[in-house]
Amino acid sequence: MPRGVSDSPEALAALLAEADHAVVLTGAGISTESGIPDFRSAGGLWETYDPMKVASMNTFMDDPALFWRFHRPRIDMLGAVDPNPAHEAVAELQRRGIVKAIITQNIDRLHSRAGAVDVIEVHGSLDGGRCIRCSHAVSMDELCARSDAADDGVPRCNCGFQLKSGVVLFGEQLPMEAIEAAYDAAERADVMLVIGSSLQVTPVSQLPGIVLSRGGRLAILTESETDYDHRCTVRIHQKAGPTMTAVLAALPG
Numbered sequence: 188m189p190r191g192v193s194d195s196p197e198a199l200a201a202l203l204a205e206a207d208h209a210v211v212l213t214g215a216g217i218s219t220e221s222g223i224p225d226f227r228s229a230g231g232l233w234e235t236y237d238p239m240k241v242a243s244m245n246t247f248m249d250d251p252a253l254f255w256r257f258h259r260p261r262i263d264m265l266g267a268v269d270p271n272p273a274h275e276a277v278a279e280l281q282r283r284g285i286v287k288a289i290i291t292q293n294i295d296r297l298h299s300r301a302g303a304v305d306v307i308e309v310h311g312s313l314d315g316g317r318c319i320r321c322s323h324a325v326s327m328d329e330l331c332a333r334s335d336a337a338d339d340g341v342p343r344c345n346c347g348f349q350l351k352s353g354v355v356l357f358g359e360q361l362p363m364e365a366i367e368a369a370y371d372a373a374e375r376a377d378v379m380l381v382i383g384s385s386l387q388v389t390p391v392s393q394l395p396g397i398v399l400s401r402g403g404r405l406a407i408l409t410e411s412e413t414d415y416d417h418r419c420t421v422r423i424h425q426k427a428g429p430t431m432t433a434v435l436a437a438l439p440g
Contacts, residue, residue, distance in 0.1 A: 196431075197433075199437075202420060203285050203380065203434070203438070207377050208376050209380065210372045210375070212292075212381045213289070213381075214385065214386075216411070216427060217273050217383035217427050219383070221295075222268045241254065241257035252341055256340055262327070262352070270297045272432045274297045276431035276432060277289060278302040281303050281304070282302070290306075290373075292384060292391055295313065309361060309365045310361065312353050315353055316350040317350065320348040321346045333350065361390070369391070374401065380408065381408065381415075386414060392414075396415075406422070407422050408427055
C-alpha cells in the first residue's frame with residue numbers, strides 16, 4: 188500500500204461524507220458477486236469465444252443467426268440474477284444525496300434494479316431492442332418473444348430487418364449522450380469511487396484522471412490492480428458487497 192493511502196471502509200466512508208460531489212464508477216467486478224462472470228478476466232467468456240465473432244456489429248449484420256445464438260442465452264442469464272449488497276449500497280448513497288452520479292460499464296441494469304436512478308450506462312444496457320434500419324423500438328420482453336418465435340432465433344422488426352438489443356457491440360460507437368454525461372460527471376466530481384473496474388477500457392479509463400487533474404480525490408475498490416492505485420486516497424482490495432455494507436454502517440446518521 189503506497190504511503191498515505193488508506194485501506195479501510197471507515198476511511199472510505201469519511202471520504203464520501205466529506206465530498207460535495209461524489210461520483211461512482213462501476214465495472215464488471217461489482218456484478219460478479221451477483222453471479223455474473225467477468226468476460227475479460229482469466230477464465231472469462233472471451234477465453235472461450237472470440238468476441239469479434241459472436242458479439243460484434245459485423246456478425247450482427249452479416250450473420251444474425253450466429254449472433255442471436257450467442258446473445259439470447261446471455262439475456263436469460265443476466266435476467267436471472269439479482270442486485271447484490273454493493274449495488275444496494277450505491278443506490279442508498281445516491282438516495283442520501285452523497286453520490287450525485289453513477290457511471291457504469293455494465294449492461295446488466297442491476298444498479299437500476301437496486302433502486303438507483305439516472306444511471307449513466309456507457310456501454311448500453313439490456314433495456315429493450317430497436318431496429319437500426321427504421322428505429323422502431325420494442326421492450327426487452329417483446330425482443331425475446333420475437334427471438335423465441337423465430338425459426339432461426341433472430342428477432343425481426345415489422346419492416347423485416349433484424350432487431351438489436353441496447354447493448355453496445357464490438358465495432359459499434361458508444362452512445363455519445365452517455366459518454367458526454369460521464370465526462371460531465373467526472374469534471375464536477377471532487378471524489379470518484381471506482382468499484383470493480385480495472386480501468387483498462389477507454390474512454391472510461393480516462394475519467395479518474397479528469398477528477399485528479401481538477402484537484403479531486405480518488406478511491407478504488409477492486410480486487411485487481413489498476414494503473415491509478417498509486418494516486419488514490421483510499422485503496423481497498425476486497426469484495427465490493429461486504430465492503431460497501433461496512434461503508435454504509437460507518438457513515439454518520
